Amino acid sequence: MAEPSGGVHVTDVTKNSVGAKSEPNELVQPDIAGGSRGDEIIIPVYWNIARTLGKRLVELAFLLFVISTVLFFALRLTGDPAAVLAGETGDAEQLALIRAQYGLDKPIIIQYLIFLGKVAVLDFGTSLANAQDALGLVLERLPTSFTLVIIAFSANLIVAIPLGAWLGGRPDQRLRKGASTMVFIAQGIPGYITGLILIQIFAVELRWLPSIGNQGPLSWLMPAFTLASFQAPQVIRVISANVAEAMREDYIRTARANGAGFQTLLWRHALKNAMLGATALIGTQVAFLLSGSIITEVIFAWPGLGRLLVTSVQTLDFPVVQAAVFMISIFVYTAITLTDIVFLFIDPRLRRQRA
Amino acid sequence: MSIVEEVAPSASPVPETGERVLRVNDLVVEFPRPDRSGFRAVNGVDIELRRGETLGIVGESGSGKTMIALSLLGIVPLPGKIIEGTISLRGRRIDNLPPREIRKVRGNDIGIVFQDPMTGLNPVRTVGSQLMESALRHNNLSRREAEERAFKALDDVGIPAARERLKAYPHELSGGLRQRVMIALALINHPSVIVADEPTTALDATIQAQILDLFRLRLARSTMILITHDLGVAAEICDRIAVMYAGRIVETGTIEDVLSNPRHPYTVGLLAAVPKFDVRRPKLVPIPGQPPTADDVVRGCAFSPRCSFATPECEERPLLEDRGGRPVACWHPRGSGV
Numbered sequence: 005m006a007e008p009s010g011g012v013h014v015t016d017v018t019k020n021s022v023g024a025k026s027e028p029n030e031l032v033q034p035d036i037a038g039g040s041r042g043d044e045i046i047i048p049v050y051w052n053i054a055r056t057l058g059k060r061l062v063e064l065a066f067l068l069f070v071i072s073t074v075l076f077f078a079l080r081l082t083g084d085p086a087a088v089l090a091g092e093t094g095d096a097e098q099l100a101l102i103r104a105q106y107g108l109d110k111p112i113i114i115q116y117l118i119f120l121g122k123v124a125v126l127d128f129g130t131s132l133a134n135a136q137d138a139l140g141l142v143l144e145r146l147p148t149s150f151t152l153v154i155i156a157f158s159a160n161l162i163v164a165i166p167l168g169a170w171l172g173g174r175p176d177q178r179l180r181k182g183a184s185t186m187v188f189i190a191q192g193i194p195g196y197i198t199g200l201i202l203i204q205i206f207a208v209e210l211r212w213l214p215s216i217g218n219q220g221p222l223s224w225l226m227p228a229f230t231l232a233s234f235q236a237p238q239v240i241r242v243i244s245a246n247v248a249e250a251m252r253e254d255y256i257r258t259a260r261a262n263g264a265g266f267q268t269l270l271w272r273h274a275l276k277n278a279m280l281g282a283t284a285l286i287g288t289q290v291a292f293l294l295s296g297s298i299i300t301e302v303i304f305a306w307p308g309l310g311r312l313l314v315t316s317v318q319t320l321d322f323p324v325v326q327a328a329v330f331m332i333s334i335f336v337y338t339a340i341t342l343t344d345i346v347f348l349f350i351d352p353r354l355r356r357q358r359a
Numbered sequence: 360m361s362i363v364e365e366v367a368p369s370a371s372p373v374p375e376t377g378e379r380v381l382r383v384n385d386l387v388v389e390f391p392r393p394d395r396s397g398f399r400a401v402n403g404v405d406i407e408l409r410r411g412e413t414l415g416i417v418g419e420s421g422s423g424k425t426m427i428a429l430s431l432l433g434i435v436p437l438p439g440k441i442i443e444g445t446i447s448l449r450g451r452r453i454d455n456l457p458p459r460e461i462r463k464v465r466g467n468d469i470g471i472v473f474q475d476p477m478t479g480l481n482p483v484r485t486v487g488s489q490l491m492e493s494a495l496r497h498n499n500l501s502r503r504e505a506e507e508r509a510f511k512a513l514d515d516v517g518i519p520a521a522r523e524r525l526k527a528y529p530h531e532l533s534g535g536l537r538q539r540v541m542i543a544l545a546l547i548n549h550p551s552v553i554v555a556d557e558p559t560t561a562l563d564a565t566i567q568a569q570i571l572d573l574f575r576l577r578l579a580r581s582t583m584i585l586i587t588h589d590l591g592v593a594a595e596i597c598d599r600i601a602v603m604y605a606g607r608i609v610e611t612g613t614i615e616d617v618l619s620n621p622r623h624p625y626t627v628g629l630l631a632a633v634p635k636f637d638v639r640r641p642k643l644v645p646i647p648g649q650p651p652t653a654d655d656v657v658r659g660c661a662f663s664p665r666c667s668f669a670t671p672e673c674e675e676r677p678l679l680e681d682r683g684g685r686p687v688a689c690w691h692p693r694g695s696g697v
Contacts, residue, residue, distance in 0.1 A: 038467040143431050180400075221611070254473065254478035255480055255481040255482070257434065257473070258477075258481075258544070259433055259481070261432050261471045262492075262493040262496070263466040264459075264492070264496070272492070276483045276484070277481070277483055342617030352528040353530045
């Protein structure tokens with residue numbers, strides 16, 4: 005927003021336009037919103053980005069503190085880690101030994117403070133299951149998870165944005181109505197159904213694609229498609245609704261009155277406005293993908309973050325759970341911050357222009 | 360070359376013999392209604408516009424003024440359609456052009472200024488890019504030349520610091536500046552006809568005066584159709600006016616004749632409803648009743664239900680024809696014939 009400041013205003017009065025019927029004093033009224041200039045500095049978009057980043061970093065630090073706290077106490081409520089470590093054969097003596105070894109015999113508040121101190125330097129301890137570094141286990145899974153995220157997300161955007169714009173451009177056409185119905189149905193199919201059907205067809209019947217694990221590019225297709233298949237319909241529907249709405253706006257009529265053809269109206273005028281509403285959705289979708297698309301990873305036995313989290317929760321391997329949730333929080337927050345920055349590029353109204 | 364010519368405030372000649380630029384013949388715009396005959400938003404309108412002349416089309420909301428403007432550009436909103444009549448621009452019919460051809464007319468031969476500058480510009484694109492888009496579409500220009508032309512267009516409509524305003528987004532400009540941008544957009548390709556549809560209605564009173572001055576002083580020599588419901592605005596800018604009621608022109612003449620000697624009872628009523636400040640006890644006289652809506656069945660003279668001079672004769676529709684010097688569509692014209 006342009007903020008009036010300093011009281012220096014340039015009116016948008018043209019000197020030679022003082023007419024007989026207009027009082028001269030009417031014409032020197034300051035034209036505040038548009039005319040206030042001069043003592044203001046135009047702020048480049050980078051400054052807006054830096055400001056967004058700064059704000060988000062402070063928020064993230066606070067969020068991580070809260071999440072660590074909740075994690076610590078929630079995990080203590082779900083079970084006794086010493087009992088898990090000792091296994092089914094553990095007796096009282098072993099339990100005491102383990103408690104002393106892992107510091108579990110100290111008062112809970114001391115344990116909490118020690119935990120916080122270690123989290124601050126990203127030390128989540130070692131996995132209770134196999135004595136590996138908990139954070140290391142999480143980081144090891146990232147490339148496989150990110151592979152899926154990037155493919156699914158790109159497929160989502162490449163298919164959903166043009167298709168949504170096409171559907172929304174002339175929503176009354178019969179062909180597009182039919183396509184819209186298909187998208188609506190597609191949105192109702194849960195990811196695990198799609199995944200299982202794909203496995204049945206391409207892995208079991210045709211034997212074209214591997215059905216489990218990460219075995220190179222061919223094995224990425226089905227899980228990525230599964231993820232994209234339930235995210236894309238959401239984006240298509242939002243974009244098409246927004247485009248249809250934008251096409252009814254006054255500025256579309258203006259562009260049309262200046263000779264713009266349908267394609268120009270759709271792609272150059274309506275779509276960018278339609279992207280405003282869709283960006284928030286796409287941002288949350290990325291956040292969801294990053295947080296480990298758990299069901300999909302389980303179906304395809306995909307060695308990603310989601311499956312690690314599920315296994316660790318089942319075995320009460322709380323250092324790994326803590327490290328995983330901690331990292332996921334950072335990723336999700338990064339996705340949200342990126343969304344904010346994308347918004348700054350798409351919508352000039354969100355930028356602070358002047359100081 | 361300047362888009363708009365500077366002229367002295369006093370100069371407002373009425374070129375009686377100017378070349379005929381635009382001719383609209385018996386235009387009918389119809390919106391289909393379920394189960395019955397369509398609603399005719401414009402019902403048999405004739406317009407003639409000569410070079411350098413400003414024609415005002417005056418009437419209440421819903422009288423069909425805007426539909427005439429949109430018809431000229433071939434952008435009547437669906438399901439509306441031009442079902443009768445012809446529109447010719449400099450002797451060439453433009454109402455039946457294929458889409459590719461009519462697009463070359465829009466914003467190039469005919470430039471239009473819409474009512475609401477707050478919503479009429481794309482909020483996520485800069486003013487400059489929207490101006491340049493139109494300049495590039497209709498001319499063989501480099502980007503550099505188009506930018507220069509966009510700057511010139513903004514400068515010509517009195518926008519200060521026009522160079523840096525090219526990079527501004529619409530939300531950074533006030534209503535008055537935005538309307539100037541809309542005008543610049545309409546003028547950027549030097550159209551032979553300018554259509555201004557209520558260009559001051561959505562603006563504050565002071566800004567209204569500024570925009571009016573722009574029209575009155577800088578666009579006085581333009582060939583223009585000004586659509587307004589405000590007789591005061593028409594009086595300041597127009598050479599001739601046509602008064603519309605329920606999709607038809609009911610009276611037309613020079614601005615002086617119509618304002619000083621209104622013949623149609625509707626025009627008489629409109630003038631009585633205009634506030635005057637030179638009268639000690641200003642009393643506004645409203646016209647009783649409401650204009651017909653799209654649901655009403657209109658028989659005979661559409662104004663007769665609200666007219667205090669109506670007689671059984673008015674059951675039959677009076678044609679717009681010369682009744683004592685000037686065309687009036689009324690069986691009982693008021694005032695004096697010449």
